Amino acid sequence: MSSFSVTEPSKRSKWFAGTLVILYALITMIPLAWIMLTGFKSPADAISYPPKVIFEPTLEGYVNLFTQRTRQTEDFLANNPPENWRDEIVRQYDMVIVGPSKFGERFLNSVIIGFGSTFLSIFLGTLAAYAFSRFKIPLADDLLFFILSTRMMPPIAVAIPIFLMYRQLGLSDTHLGMILLYTAVNISLAVWLLKGFIDEIPREYEEAALIDGYTRFQAFYKVVLPQAATGIASTAIFCLIFAWNEYAFAVLLTSGTAQTAPPFIPTIIGVGGLDWPAVAAGATIFLLPVMIFTILLRKNLLRGITFGAVRK
């Protein structure tokens, strides 16, 4: 673009636009920054008025998040000196650590269910997308629309029969049940996005491979898959983020062994009401991976959002 181009904004308007956007970005970050700060506050600092920006950082929130504690008598405390820095933190409140909390397990469940359902959605979705893209399937458009319209159902509406069905099949509160459910929700978007990416790969590549004596399967995984890798990766990120963030199904269908982190974090209770620093610590640990992910993979991710939406 030449410097005389009429469509290139002037320096002044660029400066003005930049200032406003940066201002918005900074304001929008305040709630997130605040919750991360709160994770490092003591309970007293977290609820002080006026809100404290400068405070003495402590890991209390994180210790409370990962441990279970009980109050002890003075005798007991005097006879059992603290063994490490974590003990010392809870000793301020005459407490001792009795074991790990459930947060670790819940976090692990989120990881297992998130990655499991993403893998399955991508595996099945790529196959279906390839078939929709390359072969004549009777009623293909109707099928695709049907696949997509399943996303319009409110999750609670779907949850009623799923709840009954899972109760019958013994899938309630199991990893497998949640993985299948999230796969079913994600696969519609996955097929739709992946079909778009595969449509963009010229057919000539495969046809050349077929003439060279490749079978369809070989042409699919040796020619098409490598070409679609970027598209598959960005679709996978979407599936993963959905499964990671999902709450409605998780809260209705899981309560123990397969419960993920989102229904668990709001229930972290300390002495006398919600333990805000611990809740904030949990939120931080849970949200940070997604934020880092978003920043690192911004090119694919942002293109994927608009691409997916605009194609529909």
Add this chain to the structure above:
Amino acid sequence: MSDTPANRIAAATPPRVARKIRGLSDRAIAWIFVAPTIFLLLAINIFPLIWTIQLSFTNYKANRIGREVKNVGLRNYERILTDSDIWLNMQATAHFLFWTIVLQVLIGFALAYLINKKFKGNDLWTTIIVLPMMLSPAVVGNFWKFLYQPQIGLFNYVVAFFTGKDPSSFEMLGSVTLAPWSIVIVDTWMWTPFVMLICLAGLRSIPDYIYEAAEVDRASKWRQFWTITVPMVLPFLMLAVLFRGIENFKMFDLVVQLTGGGPGSTTELTSINLKREAFEKWRTGYASAYAIILFVTVFGLASIYVKALNKVKER
């Protein structure tokens, strides 16, 4: 025959198996590829939907196994459509939908317009703006509840700082008049970036030569904005509205964590009400009818809207 990997594999496999693999017609492969997806959707989407329809004509209660289930015909539907409380929930949902869409469209479009000025570092700032929409709505709702606390919350402090009011004089989540706005604020904070991204795609799809031609014709910037930019972005904007509309009609996680539907039922959106009926009062049959009504409503509204959208696109 050339020495391709395929032929080597073909030569190494027993003829019968080879024929089976190679002999698969494209048609067969197409069905093998599509079948698992269709099966999964049938099992986890369609079968439950049919079951819901069937349940909606009964008085089944999921917490009483073994109780006799009676067919009640259309009585569930009748009761829902004549229940004034449910119309209140619908109103709360409409308020939420209307204002989130208005605010998100205005702010989202403005931001996209500014970002499209291509100032230095715009993609990094875009990413930062996008962060809220990537997060878990339930966790977001939970920490905004902390920000909204009357005595200690940051939100009240900031409002008090700028208006001079006493920060404990108003409760965003506890007041009947403010609570509906508190959920609008959080949803707008979270989802404006989505509208912004779609608008940005629209703005970037306008070719430069149109503006250049307008410049040659000496059209003012103001006129260019209204006759080129707005009409060209409109289809994208309408799409963004469609998605936000469907998503917010289904809204559950964020609001349930923020207000739980309260105070009273001022922020009890239809999904939250549905959850109460289905999983707290355990009126499964009634809730199923409710779910069907909601689904038909979304589907109907969305179809009408898509027709309008296609008309705009044709222009």
